[in-house]
Amino acid sequence: MTDPNVPRGSAVLAGLLADLRAESEVLDGLVAGLAPERWATGTPAPGWTVAHQIAHLAWTDDWSELAARDPEGFVAESGRVFGELLAAGADPVEDGAARGAVEEPAALLARWRAGRERLAAALAAVPADTRLPWMGPPMKAPSMATARLMETWAHGQDVADALGAVREPTARLRHIAHLGVRTAGFAFTVHGLPAPQAPVRVELTAPDGEPWTWGPADAADRVAGPALDFCLLVTQRRHRDDLALTAVGAVAQAWLPIAQAFAGPPGKGRDAGSSPRMIE
Template sequence: MTDIFDDLAAECRRFDELLAGLTPDQWAAPSAAPGWSVADVVLHLAQTSEVITDPAGAQAKAFVDTGTTVDGAVDELVAAERGLPPDALLARWRAAALAVPEHLRAQPPGTRLPWVRTPLSAATLATTRLAEHWAHALDVAGPLGLDYPDTARLRHVAWLAHRTLPYAFAVAGLAAAPVFCDLTGTDGTRWTYGDPDAPSRITGPAAEFCRVGARRLDPGRTSLAAEGPHGQDALRVLRTYAA
């Protein structure tokens, strides 16, 4: 997990490059996130970044006080502020999101920050934000027919998907079980997570594994292989964000 803050900053800059080239029609176009336009996706990322940089602010309070599911909360927040012009929206996202990496890097060791379902360390929260920006970049680029090539930064997303497997099992009403993930990284190297002696394992391309964890790709449409008593369940429940 070295350089997670640098990698988060790099992912945000790459997303910025994608957004900076969009036309007004593209901002208004549907994204791959159900019910959201491209502008809605960016507004969501701006709002959630503001929760991190201003934990006592209005966005943080609305996020905590909504009293609904995580998906319901973010939908309500987006609906409340929908309609900002693209220039203003891009400026707002930049002001919040591009400040997050250094804000998190500056946290004292051992600090845990409030986030959705449970407080997270600065490094884990940075990993979560990288995963979310990457997944939403796919939501923007895919429907618009724009390229958003995978990078080695997906190693953080793969780590997060494996690290949160106990949570994913619990959300699905299943008992947690050890699963070893032996993946082929975007650079062709081997990325491994967990105990190699675990009775269950998942093997295959890391890019597909990350997309399954982000709920952007059905496991049945991948070349991933699941073995052992809990491999198939792990692949089915895999997720990189809170329910």
């Protein structure tokens, strides 16, 4: 039951942070018992090992924590660090992952654990209406928590695929699906295409069989299918052709191949037929 003395925004954020913690613990469980040499296992992301995946999450959590705790410091420090790396021809994201990947696995795991706890505490303290600076558009604390959950789940999928593990889909996928729906216009824009004016109805089947829906019920353009498949699509962890998603209408059909729930330039995604489920 929701506490009437807790502002609704605070309750929403608390729920998101609890789900982020739970998603992090699932991934933690995949890597905590790995022998050191298995941290060097390659993942579906070209050039990235399991260690790169965890290092990237630790790196992004650290920057997110700085943005939540000290917005002005984030703007100054990210401008300096990213500017120096870009001037040297380096990709800040790749650099952060590579630096962390060479750490001793136990130290990297400890750093990721400590960083994600600091981030949760920092986000919990952000005033409800405050927009935090970021590498993309500024966002409020709930949006940042959702973005961190999406990234943790997506990079966790890479780790699971590398290790041959299968994760049980949960209701936490709704956060990722919601982000995927909300970023539809961005997906077109980042590809140099005009944002569509026609609404899209999205009808997904949750892991427990319940329906999750977005958009007008009478929209001509429609996307439907399993929530898991939609989340794999918008995080670009599976190719469109390998998923049980249907699209009706020109806008829906144009959106699915370019969908992305993450900020930044378009990702390469995965090749058709390359996912573990297809290989099996």
